[in-house]
Structures are given as structure tokens and as C-alpha cells.
Amino acid sequence: MGNKKRLIQKGLTDIFPKDIDTFYDLFGGSGVVSLNVNANNYILNELDTYIYNLYITLKENKPEVIIDHIKNCIKEFDLPTKSTNSATTNKEEREYYKVNYTKFRSRYNESKNPLDLFVLMNYCLSQTMRFNQKGDFNMPFGNNRFIEEKHGQYYIDFHRMINNDNFLITNKSFEDFGIHSFKESDFLYLDPPYTGTTATYNENGKWDTKNDEKLLKFCDELSEKGIRFAMSNAFENKNVRNEMLIEWCNKNRLNVYTFDKFSYHAYGKGDANTTEVLITNYK
Template sequence: MNQFLLNNYLKSPLNYTGGKHKLLKQITPLFPTEIDTFVDLFAGGCNVAVNVDVKRIIANDINTDIIELYEFLKRCASSDVIAQIEDIIDLYGLSNTTKYGYEKYKTSSSKGVGTYNKKAYEKLRRDYNKNPTPLMFYTTLVFAFNNQIRFNSKGEFNTPVNKRDFNKNMKKNLELFIDRLNTLNISFSSKDFKDISISKNSFVYIDPPYLATLAAYNENGGWNEKKEQELLDYMDALDAKGVKFALSNVFENKGNKNNLLLEWSQKYKVHHLDFTYHNCNYQAKNKKADSTKEILITNY
């Protein structure tokens, strides 16, 4: 029988829109108690995958930069990764307030180091876009606004500079995440969800882009009604094979209803969760607590 790490939930080192860290205490008790292979079909920040204790984990995401980062982190010791990130910071002349404080950069904690880092960060970002590597990807995220992952239509990382740098909390979070990866039997893939082979003894957790929202992952037409219908058909096929799944989603956001999902969900079990995304950028103007309520749909 699998046991979920209810008292030791790790937070992803990636600030991924819609990350499920705050929902883990509600989601994981709803998972089956017997799981052989756990498949995280849209892994994103990997908050769910690294917080389940099962025999085998497959974490998939279409974003190759994210998957290559996870594969790199799993091959390395956390101390080595942090040392290499600090080398990049020194190379580009970016701030290190943990080591030197804010006085060195003629600023304060409230003002932050965005002005100081702007030119160096933009060079780092350009260099990453020209020659992307996992370490450059993560270091760029550290100095990106709100540590957000955002690419333009050309596939270039385009988030502006952050007011913070590689502080103690980020270092500790990354260290714990790498150490956890090194204890798990986890493999990574970067495929379209339809191309993932699912065995009958697998449990599939599905946290796709939300059709009803306007998050960064939807801005360039990355998720639409066609994709949504393909996913619903895919889950019906899993159900026909006897494969258990759980889907995270919302029925409505800012008055936009996902009618495809509403109709499809009637044949399965809907769990209403006690959480809304008040602080997420794609719902910042939405003040209705019930309009973006998270749900979990299961076929068991």
C-alpha cells in the first residue's frame, strides 16, 4: 500500500502557474491506496509527482526545458548544482544579497535589486535563448519576474527582471527538491499526452492547462477546445481500459464556463476542493471565491 507524505510536502523550485502544492493535502487522500506506477501526465512544477511515495513515477511535460532541468537535477548532488548557479551569478555580475546584503547594491529589501540586475539579467536571458542549458534555464528563472516561466511565440524566454535574487529560501527549496529526486524511482519524458503509453496497473494524475483560464500557457494558442476534447476522449479511453485517473481543473473562471468539461464530468465523480487561486496572475481581477473553485474528477 502506498503512503503519501502528508507531513512533509515539498514545494517545487519552479513557480509554475497553477502549481498544486497548496492542494496536496486535499488531493492525495483522494488517490487510490494501491498504485504501482504513478503517471503525472502534465507534470509542470512537479509538485504532485515528488510528493507521492509509490513504486515508480513517470513525470511528463511538453515543455522540454522543464524536463531537461529535472533530468539534470536528478543526476547531480544538490551542493554541486547550487555552487554552479552561484558561479553563473558571479560570471554575469548579478546580485548576491544572501552573501553581501542589500547595502552593497545601494538598495533595500523593499526596493529590491531589479534595477541593479536589469542589464546583467537581460544578457543572461539573451545568452540562455541562444544556447539553452538546464543550469542557465534555472538561473534565468531565479532572476525573472516572480520566477515565472514564460515564452513568446518564437519560443524565447521573455519574462522581465525580478526584484529578488537567489536567496536562502530558494536555495533550501532547490536543495530539498534535488535530494528528494535522488530518492525516487522517477523517470521523465517530454511528449504530447496522447503519446504516453499507459499500462493497466498505472494511476494517471492529470493537471492540464485550464480551458476556462487565461494563464501564460494559453496565450499563444497552446490549449484550445480541440485539445480539451482530445484529452476528454483520452480519459474515456483510459476508463475503458480499467485505468484509474484523477483530473484537476475548474468549471468556471471569471464567468467563462468550460461547458465541455461540465457535460463530460457527469459520468464521473466530482470532488469540490476548498481552494481558489486568488493570487494567480490569470485571476488577479477575479474576486469571486466560488467562480474559480478547484475540482478533482475521478473515475473510481
């Protein structure tokens, strides 16, 4: 969740330092930020077990295996191969595909085959990964589909990068990374759950304001050691301001970059009133 690809297109990684020894992506998510940063070494970290297992599945399986699996599932369950928005399909067609998607989702929830997650991610609403308390995938059908020329290339690029000797995948909390393990030549990117929004991390009590406080303290320690970081976050969501984050930035005189007129769908239906920011401790 978050779709940092669009922020990258607006210049997110252009703000990053150019002289990075090891790039730490501590809240890895889709991994798209790591794919768009130049560094000597990479640490892609993800605490969420489901996402981490997707990394490992893509690392251990050749992209063509995953692509063939997706295509076979599309054929078996008759999932759409065209757009299913209201301009291209009628209500009956959308309902038909919705039923087929739900059947496939049920199969995944019974088998928990990680390869099936790649299918679900191509067809679910907002391409968002979300699970209920039982561990079942519960995102509904969305107006998405698998486009081999586009998504297949993503899998190929990701597989190639994470199999390089300079790329390490980890499954930790940010707190498990000791400050002493970082060097001044390293760079950390932090994309934590945004307080006041709905994301996989926020659900089922996984992330709260106490975690926010720990993360800000972690960042303070980075600054004290002269270690550079950048944090994506939101100052405001649906007219609710994150006063703690704003006060922390002001108190520490941190640099704040905004992405003007950026439409951020991950916050929910409609155009939520958000202020997407990138916070850095360097210029």
C-alpha cells in the same frame, strides 16, 4: 506555472489513492506532485522540451553544481539577495536589479545554457517559464530571489528522487501513452492547461479546445478500463465558464473537489474569479 505546492498544502494529494503501483504524472510541470505521492514506481512526463531538459539537467548534475552555478551568476550579474518588493526596496533599486536581470536573461537567450534557466526561474515574475515564438525566454523580472536553504533543498530532494531506479522521466504527449499500458493498480494525475487561462502550453497554439476534447476522451477510456485518475482544472476563470468540462463531469457523474478560498496567482494580475477543482473517477 500553477504552483501545485499550495494545493498540496490544502490536501490535493490526500485525495489520491493510497495503493498506487505506478504513479503517472502526465503533465509534470514543476514535478512537485510526484515528489509528494507515495507509490512503488513513478513516471514523470513533460511534453514541453524546456521543462523536460530541466529535469534531465537536474538528474545529471549534482545539486551542489547547480547551486554553485546560481550563486556565481548572482555574483557576476549582481542579482538581488534580498526581497525587492516595495516595502524593502526603493524604485531605483528595483530598476537596477531589473536591468541586471534583463542582461542575464539576454545571456541565456544567446547561449541557451540549461543551468541558466535555474537562475531565471528563481528571479522571474511568478517563477513562470515562458518563451516567445523564437524560443527566447521572455518573462520579466519579479520580486523573487534564490534562497539557498529553501530552493537548494528542493533541488536536492528532486535530484535524489529522480535518480532512483523506480523513477522514469519521459518527454511525450499524453496521447502517446496507450491505454493498454496502464493497470488497475496504477494511478494517473493530469494537470493540463486550463482553457481560458494563460500558461506555457496555451501559447503559440500549443493547446486548444481540440486538445481538451482529446483529453476528455482519453479519460473516458481510462474509466472504461477501470483505471483511476485525478485531473486538476478550472470550471471558471474571469467569469468565463468551461461549460464543456462541467457538462462532461455531470454526464459521467465524476467526483469534483474544490479548494475553498484558494488564491491562485497563475491566472494573472489581481484575484481572478476562478473555480479550481480536482476531478476524479473514484471515491
